[in-house]
Amino acid sequence: MTSITETDPPLQTTRARDKREALYPYLLIAPSMITLVVVALIPFLYAIYLSFHEARFGRVTEFAGFANYASLLADERFWNSVSVAATFVFIAVPIEFMLGLAGALILGQNVKGRSILIPLLFMPAMMAPVVVGLLWKIMLAGSWGFISYNVFERFGMFPDTSIFASPDYALYALIFVDIWQWTPFMMLAFFAGLQALPVAPFRAAAIDGAGPLRIFFRLTLPMMTPLLAVIGLLRFIDAFKVFDTMYILTNGGPGTSTETPSILANKMTFEFWNIGEASALAVIVWIAFFIFCNIFYQVAKKRLNAF
Amino acid sequence: MQTSDSSSRSTLFWTGITVLYAVVVLFPIFWMGTMMFKPNETMFARPTEWFFTPTLDHFAYVIEAGFHWNLFTSFLLCTLSTGLIVLIGTPAAYAFARFEMKAKDDLFLFILASRMAPPVCLVIPFYLIYSQIGLLDSFLGLTLAYMTFNLSFYIWVLRSFCRDLPVELEEAAALEGWSRLQILRRVVFPLLRNGIVATAVLCFIFAWNEFLFAFMLGGRTVETLPVSIPKLITAQGVRWGEMAVVGMISLVPVLAVVFVLQRHIVRGLTMGAVKG
Structure with missing residues (x-):
């Protein structure tokens, strides 16, 4: 025009x-x-x-030339933070993905009252991460949190302490919180995708007498693949940069058992005041993110024709 | 008769599962809600007390400690930054949706990257620059900082709304001899109103929930609601009831938004890739 x-x-x-x-x-x-x-x-x-x-x-x-980068890459703490973040993301995101897909299929059945259920299920994804941290502090902290007391203590787990204070399990608690927060959103995003699929192929398959499993693997899944890829990739990127919730719940502790690059960069800046090295870390993280973004953009553009 | 019976049974079954899941997911929020009214001694009683005599002490303390100022600060800051974003972002979103430009793909990637950048990486340079030019703890400073993720978000998502508009209306208006400004004002913006409102409200919520920038770049003058929550961990112990009150208050706009915007949330949170 x-x-x-x-x-x-x-x-x-x-x-x-x-x-x-x-x-x-x-x-x-x-x-x-x-x-x-x-x-x-x-x-x-x-x-x-x-x-x-x-x-x-x-x-x-x-x-200083590359001195900051050199000392960062030689620092065990940096590699620990990378592996913590990788563990976090590679456990949390696939679980959210699978549960979300299952949830979307369930929501696609004859479910009454969707107009109330859907908004409520958006709540965890839309609320402030600080409040998410607060909620789970109340549920899981100390030996007096609601779940700590009613579940863990009953089974004799983590006596006299919080799961967030346990070096072996604190990371899994954070993973659990992330799953709690993001599975409902994944479910609703996949559901929106399911609703947008054309009806005709499904009618034809039903007339041909295809079973539900066959329809799922032969029709639904292939048609949904680009969408699944885009949403999964986006969640993947977001999960890498989770900060607020972790900051409130463990701040990297106990020790360095839940210290991600974000938490480490923050500590380097505002606790150790080693800004040069913190910036080197930030630049490395930034470049990694830029690569992820590029992949996301290309996939969404080519496969989903979204942009 | 038989089919309708089995279909009503399956409705009951699937609805039951979904409701059960929603109850499990929402239970922590409900539990925090009850803590607003719980006296301190029953807060973490063992065994858990389900019934209690409600008290308003926590609300009284929250007002006494001046948390309504934090609420006001949050509200002002979010309104300010969102307003500014709508003002400068709307024409950009429209231009990106409608016109061919040089290096459009690169510009896009730049916008997307500034949205996705981890906030921790940004807060370090921001803190140093602000401390040198005196923008720490100011509304202007935080408004600008919020633009990194919200302006890029706004342009990106509103662009997907623009692309849904039929171009024919604008062409017809141009044939009528309307100027570009008239076309924008009388054709594009009215048609785009729902998209603008939905995207702006999401921006507002992101700013409302934001913690790291507000925590590091704010201070005594600009102290938003999320930042005020950790303040309740005092030397005399953690004020759980008060925390619950502030937390629940911060959920009020979120609750309103999920009901009003439900169709657009998926679109927003997937950067416009999925049309909800």
Whole structure:
């Protein structure tokens, strides 16, 4: 809809107008893009700058080359945080994915009262992560939390302490909280995808007398694959950057047993005040995220035709 | 008769399972809700006490400690940042949906990346820059910081709403000789109103829930509701009842939003990839 004009003006003005027309979209995006450059690109570039300098206690001193990166990559604590995050993501996300898909299929049956159930099931995903942390502190903390007392104590688990204080199980408690928070959302997202599938192939299959399992594996699953991939990838990216809930519940402890790169970067900055190395960590995480984003974008664009 | 009987039985079965799941999922929220009214001595009584004489002490303390100011701060900050985002983000979303541009794909990826970037990575440079230019603990500082994730989110999702609009209306208006501004104001924005409201409300909620930026870049002047919650862990012990009150208050807008926006939440949280 770029060049629809009323009459035929002289050539000169047409050219001037064409030029203006061509500028129009850039004019529309300019305020936003300038803002984003200021609030996203400049901090990023500044983080890169910091990562190549010796910077402690808020004072940037001398150029350090790759020293920050070298000491970070030699730090066992960094590799521990990577493996903690990997454990967290690779256990939580597949479980959320499977349960969410099962839930979506259940919700797709004759369920009454969806108009009330669906909004309520959105609650965990939409609420503040700090409140999620608070909720599970109440449920699981100490030996007096609701579940600690009514379930764990009854079975003689974690006597006199909280599951969050147990080096072996704290991470699994965090994984459980993440599953609690995100499974309902996965279920509703998959359900929305199911509802959007065309009806005709399913009718045809039913007429041909295909069983429900056959319909699921031959029709539903293949048709849903791009959508499943996109939602799964997005959840994967989000799970890597979980911070608030962990900060409230364990803050990386006990020891370093639940310390993810996010928690470690935060500690490096605001507890050890080693800003150079923290920035190096931030840059590495950032690059990893950029790669994930790119994959997400390509998959969503090509397979789902979404963007 | 037989089929309708079996179908009503299957309705009962599947509804029962779904309701059971919803009850299990929502139970912690319900439990925190009851703690708002629980006297301290029954809060963590062993064995668990299900029935208790309700008290309003926790509410009294929350008001006395000035938490309504935190509520006000949160509200002001979220409204401010969301308003600004709608103002500058709407034309951008429209432009991205309608026009061909040079390096559009790269611009997109940049927008997406600034949305997805882990907040911890951003907060470090933000903190240092702000401490040098004196933007720590200011509304302007936090409004700007919230733009990193919310402006990019807004553009991205609103763009998917723009793409749903039929282009023919704009073409007809152009044929009528309307100017571009008129087309935007009289055709595009009215048609886009639902999308704008839905996306803006989601932005508001993200800002409302935000913790890390508010915690690190805020302070005594700008202290939002989520940041005020950990304050209730005092030297005299944890004020659970008060925490429950503040937590439940912060859930009120969320509760309103899930009921009003339910169709758009999936679309929002999947960056427009899934149309709910």
